[in-house]
Amino acid sequence: MNQYDLIVVGSGPAGRRGAIQAAKLGKKVLVIEQGKRVGGVSVHTGTIPSKTLRETALNLTGWRERGFYGRSYRVKQEISAEDLRRRLIITLNHEVEVLEHQFARNRVQHIRGRASFVGPTTLEISKDDDESMLVSGTSILLAVGTKPFRPDYMPFDGRTVVDSDELLDIRELPRSLVVIGAGVIGIEYATIFSALDIQVTVIDPKTTMLDFIDREIVEDFTYQLRDRAMKLNLGQKAEKVERLDNGKVLLTLDNGRKITTEMVLFAAGRMGATDALNLPAAGLEADARGRLKVNPETFQTTVPNIYAAGDVVGFPSLASTSMEQGRVAARVAVGAIAKEPQKYFPYGIYAVPEISTCGLSEEEVKERGIPYECGIARFRETSRGHIMGLDSGLLKMIFSLRTRRLLGVHIIGEGATELVHIGQAVLNLKGTVEYFVENTFNYPTLAEAYKIAGLDAWNRMGEIKAE
Numbered sequence: 418m419n420q421y422d423l424i425v426v427g428s429g430p431a432g433r434r435g436a437i438q439a440a441k442l443g444k445k446v447l448v449i450e451q452g453k454r455v456g457g458v459s460v461h462t463g464t465i466p467s468k469t470l471r472e473t474a475l476n477l478t479g480w481r482e483r484g485f486y487g488r489s490y491r492v493k494q495e496i497s498a499e500d501l502r503r504r505l506i507i508t509l510n511h512e513v514e515v516l517e518h519q520f521a522r523n524r525v526q527h528i529r530g531r532a533s534f535v536g537p538t539t540l541e542i543s544k545d546d547d548e549s550m551l552v553s554g555t556s557i558l559l560a561v562g563t564k565p566f567r568p569d570y571m572p573f574d575g576r577t578v579v580d581s582d583e584l585l586d587i588r589e590l591p592r593s594l595v596v597i598g599a600g601v602i603g604i605e606y607a608t609i610f611s612a613l614d615i616q617v618t619v620i621d622p623k624t625t626m627l628d629f630i631d632r633e634i635v636e637d638f639t640y641q642l643r644d645r646a647m648k649l650n651l652g653q654k655a656e657k658v659e660r661l662d663n664g665k666v667l668l669t670l671d672n673g674r675k676i677t678t679e680m681v682l683f684a685a686g687r688m689g690a691t692d693a694l695n696l697p698a699a700g701l702e703a704d705a706r707g708r709l710k711v712n713p714e715t716f717q718t719t720v721p722n723i724y725a726a727g728d729v730v731g732f733p734s735l736a737s738t739s740m741e742q743g744r745v746a747a748r749v750a751v752g753a754i755a756k757e758p759q760k761y762f763p764y765g766i767y768a769v770p771e772i773s774t775c776g777l778s779e780e781e782v783k784e785r786g787i788p789y790e791c792g793i794a795r796f797r798e799t800s801r802g803h804i805m806g807l808d809s810g811l812l813k814m815i816f817s818l819r820t821r822r823l824l825g826v827h828i829i830g831e832g833a834t835e836l837v838h839i840g841q842a843v844l845n846l847k848g849t850v851e852y853f854v855e856n857t858f859n860y861p862t863l864a865e866a867y868k869i870a871g872l873d874a875w876n877r878m879g880e881i882k883a884e
């Protein structure tokens with residue numbers, strides 16, 4: 418039986434970062450991945466495909482130029498599923514190639530197969546050809562991620578009623594789409610398909626959406642979605658979903674309303690992918706959603722030599738945070754020093770328009786009883802915004818009146834997910850409103866919105882700290 422310093426199960430963001438970190442520290446590392454190619458959900462069915470689809474949709478529709486040429490402007494008149502898939506395949510191939518090369522040059526060994534525990538230090542790898550082998554690791558990092566929640570009552574067929582994995586394989590674009598679940602996945606896909614001029618309806622039993630985002634940003638977002646005729650049925654439940662003989666799908670809502678659509682995307686959460694791991698053999702147990710409990714600083718599970726990182730440990734379930742968790746877990750696992758991560762990480766929602774946020778929302782600041790002031794800039798106030806033809810976009814910053822420090826930055830509009838990092842740096846470096854007032858920003862840029870929002874807050878804050 419081959420013996421390794423660290424065995425990593427899963428090659429998504431957490432697994433690959435963890436594996437490479439341990440290899441850089443001179444350790445003998447094995448990655449076990451059941452998928453045909455390395456990369457995990459992030460590369461094959463999650464982050465990268467959805468963001469590629471978004472970019473392709475925006476390019477082919479000419480979305481970014483519509484501020485100048487009107488809503489009917491299109492770069493390509495008839496956009497097909499094949500148009501979207503073509504670019505997806507090229508992007509994914511590049512991603513996999515880079516990963517395989519990283520594994521090879523760092524001497525990370527990689528075996529394709531499904532891992533399950535035989536004991537706390539031993540895993541069995543089952544391969545496609547029914548062969549299996551045993552491997553042993555001083556430490557084991559579980560980076561198995563999640564899979565879509567697929568309840569029995571949903572008549573999935575991979576064609577007209579699909580989950581977010583199956584959506585990437587559709588052969589034809591529907592003329593209408595109902596999205597069940599107004600979480601991040603549901604909202605991102607709903608707005609991407611709406612940008613393709615597909616009639617989109619979103620249904621969610623909750624009366625609000627994206628609750629972790631500043632309300633003012635969500636209100637602006639909601640206004641923009643309604644303005645382009647997307648239907649948001651919040652506080653409503655799809656009680657019955659039936660496939661009809663004519664190929665369409667009929668939904669009956671709890672208020673009696675009926676909706677007929679060509680396609681349903683069910684995006685109501687994800688489950689930890691722990692069912693195949695035979696956890697009891699290692700002395701571990703997952704919760705009802707398949708997730709593992711870890712020490713949030715070391716990512717150690719209740720079994721000392723077994724670590725878990727990424728989506729399988731729950732919130733925040735992002736590729737970005739998963740990478741960092743995997744790196745920290747691997748360092749602890751092989752006995753290296755691991756610093757605590759910085760307090761504030763950004764959240765990017767790649768909807769159309771995109772949203773990004775870092776730090777406290779206005780609601781959270783109020784809840785904590787911190788006296789505060791907000792500064793707001795609209796992209797249409799910036800020269801760059803004029804050049805780009807932007808008629809929407811908003812940057813909001815919240816400052817403490819006691820310390821003058823930045824508490825949160827919230828952005829909606831073009832480039833939000835890139836722009837947020839300026840705010841993130843100021844937050845983590847404990848900067849104040851003066852940073853934005855006293856520094857010169859490139860001109861014309863969208864980043865100038867920081868200056869405008871900083872001045873907006875500063876004008877109302879005065880120059881003296883509140884008691």
Ligand SMILES: Cc1cc2nc3c(=O)[nH]c(=O)nc-3n(C[C@H](O)[C@H](O)[C@H](O)COP(=O)(O)OP(=O)(O)OC[C@H]3O[C@@H](n4cnc5c(N)ncnc54)[C@H](O)[C@@H]3O)c2cc1C
Pocket residue numbers: 426427428429430431432449450451452456457458459460462463464465467468530531532533560561562563581602690693694726727728729734735736737738739765767
């Ligand atoms: C549609 C969608 C869009 C997203 N967009 C974003 C985004 O824009 N930004 C962002 O930061 N995050 C995004 N995410 C979240 C992001 O994809 C995840 O946070 C990230 O992939 C989690 O990484 P991970 O390493 O935990 O596991 P995963 O990427 O889920 O990878 C786990 C891997 O483990 C393998 N595996 C599981 N069990 C076994 C086993 N028993 N044996 C061997 N291999 C196994 C799986 O095959 C898989 O390849 C998105 C997710 C989805 C679904």
Ligand SMILES: NC(=O)c1ccc[n+]([C@@H]2O[C@H](COP(=O)([O-])OP(=O)(O)OC[C@H]3O[C@@H](n4cnc5c(N)ncnc54)[C@H](O)[C@@H]3O)[C@@H](O)[C@H]2O)c1
Pocket residue numbers: 597598599600601602603605620621622623655684685686687733734735764765766767
């Ligand atoms: N840009 C990004 O960073 C990004 C993008 C996509 C996904 N993700 C990550 O993926 C994870 C999963 O996203 P998600 O959107 O699937 O889950 P989620 O848990 O965020 O949202 C699920 C939504 O479905 C609703 N819902 C729950 N059960 C339902 C039911 N039975 N019927 C109808 N609606 C129901 C909930 O009210 C909720 O609004 C998130 O934690 C997110 O962090 C991140």
